[in-house]
Amino acid sequence: MPDFLNLKDHNGSNGTVPEMSEFIQQTDEARAVARPSNVEKFWAEFETEAAEDEQKKLYEEKGETEAKAPDKTAAELEHEADKAEKASDRKDALAAGEGDRHQQDLSALRRYVRRRTDAKFMYWLRWALFLLGDIAGIGGASLLLGELPLNAMMQATSAAVSAVTLGGVGREVRYLVAAKARQKAPDDLSDTEREYAFLFAGPNAIEGLVKILALLSVTGVMLIGGGIFALRDAAEGQAVALAFGSFALALGLASFYNSYDVACEVAEYLDTQTARLKKLDKDAEKARRNPVIAKRAGAIAEAKSVRATNKAAGEAAAHGLRRRLYRVFNESPGVAGNGLATTRTNGHRKNGRRRGEDS
Numbered sequence: 001m002p003d004f005l006n007l008k009d010h011n012g013s014n015g016t017v018p019e020m021s022e023f024i025q026q027t028d029e030a031r032a033v034a035r036p037s038n039v040e041k042f043w044a045e046f047e048t049e050a051a052e053d054e055q056k057k058l059y060e061e062k063g064e065t066e067a068k069a070p071d072k073t074a075a076e077l078e079h080e081a082d083k084a085e086k087a088s089d090r091k092d093a094l095a096a097g098e099g100d101r102h103q104q105d106l107s108a109l110r111r112y113v114r115r116r117t118d119a120k121f122m123y124w125l126r127w128a129l130f131l132l133g134d135i136a137g138i139g140g141a142s143l144l145l146g147e148l149p150l151n152a153m154m155q156a157t158s159a160a161v162s163a164v165t166l167g168g169v170g171r172e173v174r175y176l177v178a179a180k181a182r183q184k185a186p187d188d189l190s191d192t193e194r195e196y197a198f199l200f201a202g203p204n205a206i207e208g209l210v211k212i213l214a215l216l217s218v219t220g221v222m223l224i225g226g227g228i229f230a231l232r233d234a235a236e237g238q239a240v241a242l243a244f245g246s247f248a249l250a251l252g253l254a255s256f257y258n259s260y261d262v263a264c265e266v267a268e269y270l271d272t273q274t275a276r277l278k279k280l281d282k283d284a285e286k287a288r289r290n291p292v293i294a295k296r297a298g299a300i301a302e303a304k305s306v307r308a309t310n311k312a313a314g315e316a317a318a319h320g321l322r323r324r325l326y327r328v329f330n331e332s333p334g335v336a337g338n339g340l341a342t343t344r345t346n347g348h349r350k351n352g353r354r355r356g357e358d359s
Contacts, residue, residue: 033333034341042336048325052318059314066310067303074299081296088287095280102277105270108192109199112182115264123262127164130255134160137228137244137251163224163248167255169217174263176203182266199266221252 116122139156143149183202184193193200229245329336 032338034339035337037341042329044325044328048321051321055317055321056311056314059310059317063307063310067306070299070302070306074296074303077292077296077299081292084287084290084293088284088290088293091280091284091287095277095284098273098277098280102273104192105196105273108190108196109266109270112199112266113264113270114178115262115267119262119264123258126254126258130164130167130251130258131160133251134163134224134248137248138224141228141244159224159227163221163252164255166217166220167252167257168259169214170256170258170260171263173214174260175265178263178265179203199269217256221249221256224252225249 135153135156137156138159139152142152142155179199179202182200184200186194186197189197189200225245225248228248229241233241
C-alpha cells in the first residue's frame with residue numbers, strides 16, 4: 001500500500017487507505033443503477049485528480065531532494081572522471097592498435113623464427129652453470145695460493161662473469177648468419193614483408209665490427225684460461241694447470257655457443273613487441289579501474305534510482321487515490337450509481353446489441 005504525502009483520509013490517518021470494499025452482495029436478482037447522466041463529473045473526482053497530481057509532484061520533489069547528495073558527488077567528480085575516461089579510452093585504443101600490429105607481425109614473420117620454445121630457459125640455465133664453473137675454477141686456484149676467501153671469491157666472480165659475457169658475441173655472429181639466410185631482393189618481398197624490409201636486407205656494414213668483437217672475445221677467453229693455467233701451475237703443477245686451463249677454454253667456447261644458440265633477431269623483435277603489448281594492456285586495464293570513474297558512475301546510478309523509485313511511488317500513490325475514489329462511489333450508490341452507463345456508437349451499444357434489442 002503506498003504512502004500518501006501531506007494527505008489525510010476520511011478517518012484522519014496519514015498514509016493508509018482502507019481495503020477494497022466488497023459492495024456487491026448476494027441477491028436473487030441483479031439490479032444496478034447507472035451513474036446519473038445529468039452529472040458530468042462529481043466534485044470528488046476533481047478533488048481526486050488534483051490529489052493525484054499533488055502526489056506525483058510531491059514524490060518528484062522528494063526524489064529531487066534525496067538525489068541531491070549523489071548529484072553533488074557526481075558533479076564534483078565530473079572533471080576528474082571525464083579526464084580519467086578519456087585517458088582510459090586513449091590507452092584502450094593504443095593497446096588495441098598495438099594488438100592489431102602484433103597480429104600483423106606474427107602473420108608476416110612467424111615462419112622466420114629460428115629459436116626453440118625452450119631456448120631462453122636453457123640459455124639462462126647453462127649461463128648460470130658456466131658462471132658457477134668458472135667461479136669454482138678461479139676461486140679454488142686463488143685460495144690454494146693463499147688468497148683471502150673474500151678476495152678470492154670476488155676475483156673469481158668477476159673473471160667468471162667476464163668469461164660468460166665474452167661468450168655473448170655469439171649472438172652477433174648468429175644475427176649475421178640468420179640475416180644471410182633470410183636475405184631477399186626487394187622485388188622478392190611480399191606485400192606484408194615489405195614493411196619489415198630491414199630484416200631481409202642481409203648482413204650490413206657492421207659485419208667487420210662483429211669480426212673484431214669475435215676476435216676480442218676469443219682473446220679474452222684465452223686470457224682467462226691462461227690465468228687459470230698459471231694459478232694452478234703455481235699451486236698444483238703443470239698437469240693440473242693444463243686440465244683447469246682446458247676447462248676454462250671449454251667453458252668460454254660453450255658460452256659462445258650458448259649465446260649463438262638462443263639468438264634470433266626475428267624472435268627477439270616479436271618478443272619485444274609482445275612485452276610492449278602486455279604493458280599497454282596492463283596500463284589500459286589500470287586506467288579502466290580508476291576508482292573515480294566507478295565512483296562517479298555509482299553516484300549517477302544512485303541519483304537515477306532515487307528518482308525512478310520516487311516516480312514509481314508517486315504513480316502508486318495516485319492509483320491508490322483513484323482506488324479510494326471508487327471506494328467512495330461504491331459506498332454511495334444512491335448518489336453515484338453502481339457504475340457507468342453504456343454508450344451508443346452508430347446505433348450500437350459497446351456490448352454489440354442493437355437498438356430495440358434490450359430485454
